Amino acid sequence: xxxxxAWRNLWRQKRRTLLTASALALALLxxxxxxxxxxxxxxxxxxxxxxxSTGLIQIQHPEFRQSHSIDHLIPGSAPFxxxxxxxxxxxxALPRLEACALAAGEHSSKGIVVMGVPPEQENHYSxxxxxxxxxxxxxxxxxxxxxxxARHLGLSVGDEMALYGQGYRxxxxxxxxxxxxxxxxxxxxxDSALAYLPIESAQHLFGTxxxxxxxxxxxxxxxxxxxxxxxxxxxxxxxxVLDWETLAPEMSQQIxxxxxGGQFMIFLLYGVVGFGLFATLMMMTLERRREFAVMMATGMxxxxxxxxxxxxxLFIGALGIVMGLAVAxxxxxxxxxxxxxxxxxxxxxxxxxxxxxxMPMVLSVQLVADQIAIVMALxxxxxxYPIIRIVRLKLVxxxxxxxxxx
Amino acid sequence: xxxxxAWRNLWRNPLRTGxxxxxxxxxxxxxxxxxxxxxxxxxxxxxNAIAWQTSHLQxxxxxxxxxxxxxxxxxxxxxxxxxxxxxxxxAAVSPRFLTQGMVASARSTRxxxxxxxxxxxxALVTPVASxxxxxxxxxxxxxxxxxxxxxxxxxxxxxxxxxxxITFSDHxxxxxxxxxxxxxxxxxxxxxxxxxxxxxxxxxxxxxxxLEGVHEIAVRLTESNFRDSQDLDAVRRSLEPVSTAxxxxxxxxEIQPMLASILSQSGVSNGIIxxxxxxxxxxxxxxxxxxxxxxxxxxxxxxxxxxxxxxxxFVLILLETTxxxxxxxxxxxxxxxxxxxxxxxxxxxxxxxAEGLAAFGVDTLLYPRVELTEYLMVFVTVAATAMIAALYxxxxxxxxQPVDAMSEKH
Numbered sequence: 168x169x170x171x172x173a174w175r176n177l178w179r180q181k182r183r184t185l186l187t188a189s190a191l192a193l194a195l196l197x198x199x200x201x202x203x204x205x206x207x208x209x210x211x212x213x214x215x216x217x218x219x220s221t222g223l224i225q226i227q228h229p230e231f232r233q234s235h236s237i238d239h240l241i242p243g244s245a246p247f248x249x250x251x252x253x254x255x256x257x258x259x260a261l262p263r264l265e266a267c268a269l270a271a272g273e274h275s276s277k278g279i280v281v282m283g284v285p286p287e288q289e290n291h292y293s294x295x296x297x298x299x300x301x302x303x304x305x306x307x308x309x310x311x312x313x314x315x316x317a318r319h320l321g322l323s324v325g326d327e328m329a330l331y332g333q334g335y336r337x338x339x340x341x342x343x344x345x346x347x348x349x350x351x352x353x354x355x356x357x358d359s360a361l362a363y364l365p366i367e368s369a370q371h372l373f374g375t376x377x378x379x380x381x382x383x384x385x386x387x388x389x390x391x392x393x394x395x396x397x398x399x400x401x402x403x404x405x406x407x408v409l410d411w412e413t414l415a416p417e418m419s420q421q422i423x424x425x426x427x428g429g430q431f432m433i434f435l436l437y438g439v440v441g442f443g444l445f446a447t448l449m450m451m452t453l454e455r456r457r458e459f460a461v462m463m464a465t466g467m468x469x470x471x472x473x474x475x476x477x478x479x480x481l482f483i484g485a486l487g488i489v490m491g492l493a494v495a496x497x498x499x500x501x502x503x504x505x506x507x508x509x510x511x512x513x514x515x516x517x518x519x520x521x522x523x524x525x526m527p528m529v530l531s532v533q534l535v536a537d538q539i540a541i542v543m544a545l546x547x548x549x550x551x552y553p554i555i556r557i558v559r560l561k562l563v564x565x566x567x568x569x570x571x572x573x
Numbered sequence: 574x575x576x577x578x579a580w581r582n583l584w585r586n587p588l589r590t591g592x593x594x595x596x597x598x599x600x601x602x603x604x605x606x607x608x609x610x611x612x613x614x615x616x617x618x619x620x621n622a623i624a625w626q627t628s629h630l631q632x633x634x635x636x637x638x639x640x641x642x643x644x645x646x647x648x649x650x651x652x653x654x655x656x657x658x659x660x661x662x663x664a665a666v667s668p669r670f671l672t673q674g675m676v677a678s679a680r681s682t683r684x685x686x687x688x689x690x691x692x693x694x695x696a697l698v699t700p701v702a703s704x705x706x707x708x709x710x711x712x713x714x715x716x717x718x719x720x721x722x723x724x725x726x727x728x729x730x731x732x733x734x735x736x737x738x739i740t741f742s743d744h745x746x747x748x749x750x751x752x753x754x755x756x757x758x759x760x761x762x763x764x765x766x767x768x769x770x771x772x773x774x775x776x777x778x779x780x781x782x783x784l785e786g787v788h789e790i791a792v793r794l795t796e797s798n799f800r801d802s803q804d805l806d807a808v809r810r811s812l813e814p815v816s817t818a819x820x821x822x823x824x825x826x827e828i829q830p831m832l833a834s835i836l837s838q839s840g841v842s843n844g845i846i847x848x849x850x851x852x853x854x855x856x857x858x859x860x861x862x863x864x865x866x867x868x869x870x871x872x873x874x875x876x877x878x879x880x881x882x883x884x885x886x887f888v889l890i891l892l893e894t895t896x897x898x899x900x901x902x903x904x905x906x907x908x909x910x911x912x913x914x915x916x917x918x919x920x921x922x923x924x925x926x927a928e929g930l931a932a933f934g935v936d937t938l939l940y941p942r943v944e945l946t947e948y949l950m951v952f953v954t955v956a957a958t959a960m961i962a963a964l965y966x967x968x969x970x971x972x973x974q975p976v977d978a979m980s981e982k983h
Binding site: 234266436443450 | 644923932
């Protein structure tokens with residue numbers, strides 16, 4: 168009975184109901200889009216950046232994170248990594264040898280990072296071969312050079328590049344390599360001091376005797392990250408097991424900052440919409456004082472009246488949520504499949520900051536549930552004062568059409 | 574007369590008017606804080622980049638930035654330096670001898686840009702000498718001193734007085750190098766810069782490279798407002814006659830085009846933020862005005878019946894919301910200006926995000942910045958939105974005949 172009364176009451180003021188619901192829908196739509204976009208971008212960036220640079224989890228020598236020294240190595244052998252690979256939540260393990268060397272072309276030189284990687288596995292993991300813009304992917308005895316570095320040293324495919332530096336335990340590392348290919352990364356600066364060698368060549372150059380700098384461990388998903396990190400820590404007590412947040416604190420904090428900014432914006436938006444909602448509910452109540460008084464005079468209890476007003480408001484809320492979701496969900500679903508690709512200045516800016524200029528969205532039940540909960544909570548908060556007014560309604564005054572309380 | 578009437582009408586229902594005002598003030602303060610924070614962050618990023626990295630202007634050999642070969646030195650730098658010193662808008666000038674190379678300790682190695690500088694001149698152009706966290710800035714004393722960043726020192730495990738080996742290729746392509754002693758440790762707001770730069774005396778570096786001359790002349794101007802390109806252009810024009818075509822004179826925006834595009838980008842994002850709020854606010858205003866108008870249908874009917882032209886009723890309704898919008902906008906702007914004033918004094922501390930900010934080259938203590946034009950823009954937008962939001966409710970009244978309007982019940 169109450170339900171149908173509430174429903175009918177709503178449509179006595181069609182315009183108002185629709186406008187209030189659409190303000191709620193707009194807030195829901197905007198906040199859902201913003202949050203989905205943010206979380207989607209983070210996921211893709213974590214994955215992208217991690218694959219190319221630090222990986223999601225690394226096993227390293229305890230000193231390596233601080234020193235990045237060629238002296239702080241761990242075994243690169245299959246038996247060493249076997250216990251990690253036997254975990255069900257680990258999908259792959261990738262060895263890398265990372266060291267600094269002076270790279271010299273004909274006229275200039277530059278201190279660079281030499282990355283020794285197993286060509287096939289690395290390509291499988293990070294898709295490195297797809298980033299080759301000239302020449303071929305890693306071949307034995309050849310070096311794959313970052314585009315920025317090649318330009319800096321004036322090198323092109325087929326030229327020779329000398330590497331000179333410090334090897335394992337004070338040996339001199341020196342070698343001459345043919346430039347087999349040139350790679351370009353989306354993030355400028357990333358490829359201006361980076362070159363890849365097949366891991367055997369790198370081990371030979373730096374005389375590491377089969378040792379490597381780190382094992383990159385890929386868990387089956389982002390959610391498996393922390394259990395795997397803990398288990399690995401127990402499996403390799405002699406080494407250090409680090410997750411990407413420790414390996415790349417900059418990125419982790421940028422994500423936190425961006426997330427905080429987005430949430431602040433949404434908070435403001437809900438605030439603005441909340442004031443509007445409050446005003447509407449308040450007017451709805453005050454305007455109908457007389458009607459309420461008549462209902463009470465004919466025997467309706469205050470409790471039932473409060474229930475009626477709450478039901479009406481919940482209907483408005485539900486309507487707003489349905490409208491918001493009806494627009495937001497298909498949009499988000501579309502954008503999860505067809506991510507927005509930025510261009511022009513915005514894209515350049517994202518690249519410079521080390522982010523890919525793609526804006527994928529993620530459709531997460533948690534996000535939707537959170538936003539719906541916020542809308543409902545907002546509605547309840549806005550209802551508090553109108554309900555107090557109803558409870559304190561002075562029957563006789565209200566019937567006369569005069570002021571109700573105080 | 575109408576204005577007075579509209580103003581009085583507003584205060585017949587103080588609760589409603591109060592809520593509307595609160596909505597505007599809340600929204601405005603929030604938007605302005607957000608915009609001020611973003612603008613402050615971008616401005617800080619640009620200021621830092623200019624102060625530490627690009628300076629206002631740089632003179633280099635054409636093509637040096639893309640392919641910094643050791644022998645691409647500036648052609649006849651003496652008249653350029655002399656002209657710069659005479660120019661009234663130039664505060665300081667630092668000639669630099671640069672080369673890419675490696676720095677190594679017993680523990681580790683790292684690739685860096687080795688900046689060979691004149692200690693006195695460099696200290697006047699960049700704030701490096703006053704941002705040492707340990708030790709001293711370079712001077713004429715001692716043999717081969719070097720000032721490295723705190724980050725590099727940590728990675729290489731260096732302390733004051735530690736010995737490092739710096740290697741690079743000289744102009745004939747041979748690897749050369751020498752031992753240097755750590756004289757001081759610096760820290761800039763940008764972790765990227767810290768990771769890849771160190772300072773030595775230009776004389777020491779030139780001796781190792783077997784080459785005289787300079788690769789770069791960094792110029793700091795007296796006027797530090799980076800949005801104003803007038804001074805930059807004036808100095809640049811005065812250099813053109815003394816420099817040859819083989820050299821290039823670039824302003825900071827050309828050295829790091831990113832910085833310039835951040836500026837234009839931040840305007841766009843501020844606009845989007847404002848648009849979103851204004852839409853939400855507009856819906857709220859329409860709704861409330863709609864109620865307010867319908868509640869008073871009889872009253873408007875009466876006004877029309879006693880001879881008020883429809884146009885004037887329309888204007889009356891518009892005036893009410895416009896006044897409301899102006900009042901709300903004014904209150905909001907005043908309140909947020911006060912808030913900005915407080916924040917500009919205390920700053921916003923983001924110590925928790927230090928590493929993330931350092932990657933952008935931003936300080937951890939941020940001062941929000943709001944330009945006068947931005948206040949004006951926000952105010953106008955809000956007032957205009959209020960007026961536009963009233964159009965629909967006002968039209969609903971005009972459709973009615975006075976008789977019907979007067980007999981309306983609710």
